[in-house]
Amino acid sequence: MSKFPSLKQLHYLVTLYETRHFGEAAKQCFVSQSTLSSGIQNLEDLVGCQLIERDNKALVFTTTGEEVVVRSRELLARTQDMMELSKSGEDQMAGQVRLGCIPTIAPFLLGDLVQAVNRRHPQLHLLLREDTTDNLLSALRNGDMDVLILALPVEISGMHSQIVGRDPFKMVISKNQASKVNVPLRYTDLPDESVFLLEKEHCLTGHAVSACQLTSKEKINPFAATSLHTLVQMVSNGLGSTFIPQMAIKHGLADNPDLVILDPPGQAAYREIGLVWRPTSSRIATFQSLAEIVTELL
Template structure:
């Protein structure tokens, strides 16, 4: 009978490959460095190959190990999905669900959803990871996340996705600006205005540039914000104008903020909000339920109400735990 490597040994190998450091890999696996090193040596003995190049002081994977890491990661993901499938079969949207969300959506879309979600699915433990789209999709591809809420258009490869709705873009200007009393403006009127954008990596920056046909020189590259809140503070200080998605208006352009949001003509630039997940995931049913819950919440918010309708599969019980990582 062929002796097979254990999942623990494969996890050690993947951790070493991802951290390129024995100490950090041991921390990620919650074991001592000596335990991890012994596990790697046992794996080498089982496979009959060398995985770690120990000819110099700097740790390096062999060429063969780089290929085996991809296979090991797939096996670990399949094992995790097997366990999740067993849990999900008992009750939908239960257990740990790791959801990524981009910073221009999370603070505005999720808060009104969380309470109805925990009422509907009391056994759900929701872990939120806020990050830029590229990093979220990387984590999703490596099975570090179960799903992510992002804005389209964005290249998502072969990921499955559900479009949750559209989000119009507005221009935010100081209360004393010539646009402030207008119901809407034309895109061409932005020529000559100082436009403030999010720093590189935020998809809202690309959406604004594309939708409003901006060209280099129209935006102020010296004043870039790390968040919509930062940009709004710049606008309130008279440093320029910025773009705000509709879902952020109630928070970022409220009456006391000294910032006014004005609609944009010329096709009303907008982005699509979508839930994405890995194809073939055992949690497809959960993704569909979560997507429908998000759609209902957005519809209630768009309708101007506080949105208290029942979510799919709703039942009242104790609240799930919530973990947030920025």
């Protein structure tokens, strides 16, 4: 009978990959360093090839080691989903749900979502994490998150998703600049390098540029902000204009006498908001109930 690696060995390997330090990995796995090292050595023996190159100063994962880490994460996530099956007969709206949300949605939705969940499902506890789309999707695949709230479309690589609403884009422009353009607004009326956007790590940049049909790259300022609040502050100081989602405006982000809110050129521009989860999860009923609440809030 063939021998198979244990989940514990796979957990050791993944943790070592994330920490790149045997001592820290052992600490996070609550074992001694020798136990962790021995477990990984046994894993290499079972796989039949070297996964890690070791020396006194550093460790490097081999190409095979990198692939084994990817598959180990998938197995660990699927195992976690399997363990949730034991709770499938219990109240789906009880227990903990680890929910991730991107920074251009989280400040304007999560507070209301938590209050709504507390009222309707007091036994359900949301553990929240705000991060970029790429980081959250990685955490979801690895089993570190249960469900995400993202702006779509985005590549979700086999995950399941459910659209819960649309969030229109508005153009926020300084009062000074607004006095020099005609309505409806045309991008050709704007000075070069006068449109400010978020850093590329934020998917809102791509969604806004695409939805609002901004094709003139010379209109975009090379400076990239880290948050919507920074964008609004720059525009309010007369530096140009930017795109802001309606949910942010609804929550007062653009409440400033030095700002003017206009519809962007072209047809109605918006981003879709959706929930994303692993197809192997047993908490689909929970996620669909959350989706209903988010739809109402949007």
